[in-house]
Amino acid sequence: MLRAELSGPVRLLSARVGERVSKGMVLAQLEVPAVAVSLAAARAQVAAQESQHLLITRERERTVKLVAVGGASRAELEELEWRLHASDAAITAARAQLAHAATDQVRATIRAPFAGVVERRSVTQGSVVQAGDELLTIVDPRVLELEGGVAITHVLHAREGARVALRISGWGDSLFQGRIVRVAPAVDPVTRQLRVTVELPNTGARVPVGAWAEGSLLAAEAAPERRAAKRGIVPTARGR
Numbered sequence: 394m395l396r397a398e399l400s401g402p403v404r405l406l407s408a409r410v411g412e413r414v415s416k417g418m419v420l421a422q423l424e425v426p427a428v429a430v431s432l433a434a435a436r437a438q439v440a441a442q443e444s445q446h447l448l449i450t451r452e453r454e455r456t457v458k459l460v461a462v463g464g465a466s467r468a469e470l471e472e473l474e475w476r477l478h479a480s481d482a483a484i485t486a487a488r489a490q491l492a493h494a495a496t497d498q499v500r501a502t503i504r505a506p507f508a509g510v511v512e513r514r515s516v517t518q519g520s521v522v523q524a525g526d527e528l529l530t531i532v533d534p535r536v537l538e539l540e541g542g543v544a545i546t547h548v549l550h551a552r553e554g555a556r557v558a559l560r561i562s563g564w565g566d567s568l569f570q571g572r573i574v575r576v577a578p579a580v581d582p583v584t585r586q587l588r589v590t591v592e593l594p595n596t597g598a599r600v601p602v603g604a605w606a607e608g609s610l611l612a613a614e615a616a617p618e619r620r621a622a623k624r625g626i627v628p629t630a631r632g633r
Contacts, residue, residue: 395529397522398500401425406518408529414505421503421516421528428497435491442487446480453477509533512602534598539571539606542586550610551576557591562605569593569600571608 405422459465513530571593
């Protein structure tokens, strides 16, 4: 879920629901005039401080030569050296301000954090958003994670790596095979089930995100011809 980090109108919204996007692709652009003004001012400040630093450096070089022949006092040179140190600090501060303004400009551009598919658009072009507002949701449907519960009578077989046969709503009697990748450390005191997460390869994005499924936990220690199917329920599928 991508959220706005700045407040302002949505100037550009190029991503459409169902569209495949690549990592780093520009999906939306916020119009934040204050950011552009701050960036220009920060750049000007850096240029001014660097110019001032150059002038002081040249003046110090001339003063060093004059001190050597008695044409300037040591106090004048020390003052210039103090001004030079102050100028260094001013440049550092100006560059930090510029980096901050540049970061704000980057935050006004919303890019895809990974390759995937646009699942939802929560705004339209021209909408005025506040920092924290939801803009878009991107999913990677190549691998799904299904969350569900295993009856307490079968927790012995609910281990990481255990295989699960899944029957997904809308696919008739077709079976899909996944494996358990995470197991909760405790049984739910209300349902008396152990929560597990099953990873399901989804080549070609055949199974839609959000589908419902019922699964059978396969007892790994049984011989193939005598393998007992341990029933469990895996109610939701979510894009990882």
